[in-house]
Amino acid sequence: MVTLKDISKETGVSLTQVSRALGGFSDVNEQTRERVREAAQRLGYRPNSIAKGLKTGQTGFVAMVIPSDIDASGREIMFDMVVGISQAISRHGLKFLLHVVDSNADVTGAFDELYYGGGIDGFILTELEEPDPRVSYLKERKIPFVVHGQDAVAEHFFVDLDNFRVGEALAGRLLDAGHRRILFLNGNDHRIYSSTRTAGARRALTDRGIAPETIHVSYGPMTRARGREAAVEWLRSDEPPTAIIAGNMMLARGVYDAAAELGLSIPSDLSLVAHDDVLIQYPAEGFDPSLCVTRSSLSEAWSSLATLMSRAIAPESPEIEHVLMRPELVEGASVAEPSGSASAR
């Protein structure tokens, strides 16, 4: 292993100056710095992050703690999430640690273990619930953390999609097309984003002076199977919806399945809008007719997350920051006027 000492011997420059040269300090002669750089390169020096970590208290390790018993709906996108986060973290020069604990109850214990004993600088929290015990735990101990999936204003670092706008835009698009019986297939009801999206949809209604019961919100897992089942159930009811809002692309898939099953064609018999997280596994291109969506790439969110994280773990506890990703409305061929109403009401 090549160390600073080796470079010092090689160049005749003192250990201190070698460190400072490589560290980019101003009180080192540019000529010296170049000699040091050259030697470092030639000898194949790699800074030992463990030693650095011991001295500075910063190792560059960032961890995510998840229980092994995640529910099925979580698993479906969890891998994409983990990969995306890990990649974004690496790009910021940090290292990503995935720590799996047996159950939800062990999560906070793992925080202690990893932070105080394991050289972990900070944590990433996702899929927040309300209230979430992890947040208060970390806050009390002043352990740095960044949250994804928290769009209510809060006193900690977070990045999230602007879910209010998502609900508002999707509902608004259908209302403006003339729909007055809408089914909103939303996420699980204890998730913050679900209620925020509902609130956005409500705002779309009140802004237009339309009755609240125009949109019926159904909460549940965001899977293809549920999309199909729920859509079939409601489309077969006495007063079937003329349009559906799907919370993500998997639900949208299920709705397409249901439409095919019931012989309904999109958009003439049923309009559909959805939110698109731009997941690799569920591309928007796969839909025929093309789907009208609010779009916001999750991978951009991961990138912001990593940026926030590198700020959050800075030594002098820094200003808390938020990032709210703004969704983009992408038109598609999945929306038409409701069939019954010839543009009249």
Place this chain on the structure above:
Amino acid sequence: MVTLKDISKETGVSLTQVSRALGGFSDVNEQTRERVREAAQRLGYRPNSIAKGLKTGQTGFVAMVIPSDIDASGREIMFDMVVGISQAISRHGLKFLLHVVDSNADVTGAFDELYYGGGIDGFILTELEEPDPRVSYLKERKIPFVVHGQDAVAEHFFVDLDNFRVGEALAGRLLDAGHRRILFLNGNDHRIYSSTRTAGARRALTDRGIAPETIHVSYGPMTRARGREAAVEWLRSDEPPTAIIAGNMMLARGVYDAAAELGLSIPSDLSLVAHDDVLIQYPAEGFDPSLCVTRSSLSEAWSSLATLMSRAIAPESPEIEHVLMRPELVEGASVAEPSGSASAR
């Protein structure tokens, strides 16, 4: 942060002895050890693994490097794998680092980066190909690693399912039931386990003196969709198989789908056997009629993997070890004699 020094001051025992007491050395009085333990407990001492790592060169970090562009069939089980491995690693007192790189080409660079600069003790390799450049790279540099998915005898640590037995047992089961037209839905053909399973099936044939073409092997991704499609295609052919071997539970699902689609009933029209990795997402219980499988829990494999890893990263480079998990044959109601042959030939 509570350190050994604090405990030393608190108890009046020297720093050295505190370290040795907690480290379980024999040359410390049991009474002293107890006093030290009590103080450590009371003060909330947690050993600093970074400092320990600096001194011993062992940090307890174990990494898995994966490219972000994994193919779809890989993704399906990848999350289960990652979670299982991470959990097993944690249980062995090690820490699991998931490092995602942009492409396959960057993998070896990440090895260097993490091993020489990042305080990573060793690596986990999965989904080996033949030959795999990662293996030779790590071997040349004497960087510790453990492989999952390598059942050919080799000069490095590995754990894997005994895929030869899997192929042999599944094929044998169908042959003994009298089937003589068998379709084997195997994995991708450049994966080692696929060819090993094929070899096992061939052995089952030769042992019984049956012609090689009795079993037709089809290679491809191990997904439900492919299971359905391939099964439909072959069942509709001129000489449809009377039995199918599915490489995993997802393929088996697809075959059930195909049977339902074609109005065939299992086992009277079609027999089916499969291999069951005991994945949470694809439980064996979900099949009706119950499926006859070779079973070997992947989570047990992860546990062995973690054990091997802790040996592999030991300071005095240790004896190379292998673990071959033996599959268990579990009977089910999915196999019967072929309908045409009234037990005669």
Place this chain on the structure above:
DNA sequence: ATTTAAAACCGAAACGTTTCGGATAAGGTA
């Protein structure tokens, strides 16, 4: 009383880095 062996203990160095508090030399100013 003296020697010996075993048990229990401890100081100091080391791992590779950062950083504090000066030190040195050159050049400019009074």
Place this chain on the structure above:
DNA sequence: TACCTTATCCGAAACGTTTCGGTTTTAAAT
């Protein structure tokens, strides 16, 4: 000449742990 700046350099301490090479204490053996 003496003094001050500025640029450049460096020794030594520190982070928390392990471990080498001893020393002291105790008890048993002669």
